[in-house]
Amino acid sequence: xxxxxxxxxxxxxxxxxxxxxxxxxxxxxxxxxxxxxxxxxxxxxxxxxxxxxxxxxxxxxxxxxxxxxxxxxxxxxxxxxxxxxxxxxxxxx
Numbered sequence: 723x724x725x726x727x728x729x730x731x732x733x734x735x736x737x738x739x740x741x742x743x744x745x746x747x748x749x750x751x752x753x754x755x756x757x758x759x760x761x762x763x764x765x766x767x768x769x770x771x772x773x774x775x776x777x778x779x780x781x782x783x784x785x786x787x788x789x790x791x792x793x794x795x796x797x798x799x800x801x802x803x804x805x806x807x808x809x810x811x812x813x814x815x
Contacts, residue, residue, distance in 0.1 A: 732771060754797065
C-alpha cells in the first residue's frame with residue numbers, strides 16, 4: 723500500500739509540475755521524461771521516487787554530434803537496474 727501511495731504522489735507531481743505523462747521504457751521496468759522541466763525539478767522528483775521501494779532516478783544529459791543536438795536531456799525513473807555479475811561469472815573473467 724505504501725508503494726501505491728508513493729507512486730500516486732509521484733504521478734500527480736509529474737502531471738502538475740512537469741506537465742508531461744511519463745513514457746514507459748521498452749523494457750517495461752521504468753519510465754522516461756523528456757522535458758526540460760523534468761531536469762529543473764529533478765531534486766524533488768528524486769525525493770518522490772526514493773519513496774517507492776526499489777526505484778531509482780537516472781539523469782541523462784543532452785547528446786551532441788558535430789555541433790548538432792542528437793538527443794534531448796531525459797530522466798529515467800523506475801526499478802533499480804542490477805548490472806552486477808554473479809560469483810561464477812566474476813571468477814571466470
